[in-house]
Amino acid sequence: MSFPEPTDPGLPAGLPAHGQLDALYADAYRELRRLARARLHGGGRNTVLDTTALVHESYLRLARHSEIAFEDKLRFMVYAGRVMRSVIIDLVRERQAERRGGDVAHVTLTTQLGEHLPGDAGEAEILRVHDALEELAKLDPRMAQVVELRYFAGMTEPEIAQALGITDRTVRRDWQQARLFLAEALR
Known part of the structure; x- marks a missing residue:
């Protein structure tokens, strides 16, 4: 199965086809967006990802393991849920590492500015x-x-x-x- 046209809100455009994964992903796209929206709900303005980004990042991770065969849509949804969880956790950890300065040397602030940051x-x-x-x-x-x-x-x-x-x-x-x-x- 090929990817839909860019105007179609389906699969991310410009990626190589992965046969069964593409078919399952296209079939489950609306459900995956609903699921992503539910996982991200309540994050407020400090949300790590938006719905579309989470669904598409999940597809990219699934596509890296295109050798995985899914018996049916149910098995695909089980795996896709795990991948979404992994995407969210990885991005949260990455953002927290960036907040701590990553590889930059840590400096203690002597002002009270830090107490008022979100x-x-x-x-x-x-x-x-x-x-x-x-x-x-x-x-x-x-x-x-x-x-x-x-x-x-x-x-x-x-x-x-x-x-x-x-x-x-x-x-x-x-x-x-x-x-x-x-x-x-x-x-």
Whole structure:
């Protein structure tokens, strides 16, 4: 499948074709934008990315691994949700490193100007959630997958159950336990 014309709000233009990935991406583009909008909602003016940038950056990362074959759209959405999470986390870390000066020598300010600069609480929260999710994955990988699929891939309980090969009831139980764990970890 080839990319749509630049006037079409579909795939990013000017990139090499990747067969199955292009077809799945084109089919899921609106869902991916909805998912990206939901992931970025609440970021206010300090948002790391906009919806289109997140979806397109996710495509670029997926295209780097074009050897990956997806059984169906559901499996593609699972993987795309993980890639979106990765994109957000990487950009937040990059911005925080830039704020700390990157490779520049650190100098302590003697004025109170720093107290009035806008904070990066939203980005810090994203990293805290990511770290808590990584900790949960060490304790119970399936539970972490449920959270990832529900939050980052925007999947419903039946879709998660189908993707992981478990029952809806197990998904609900894992979701409840994971929420408790994450709430405690984020205190």
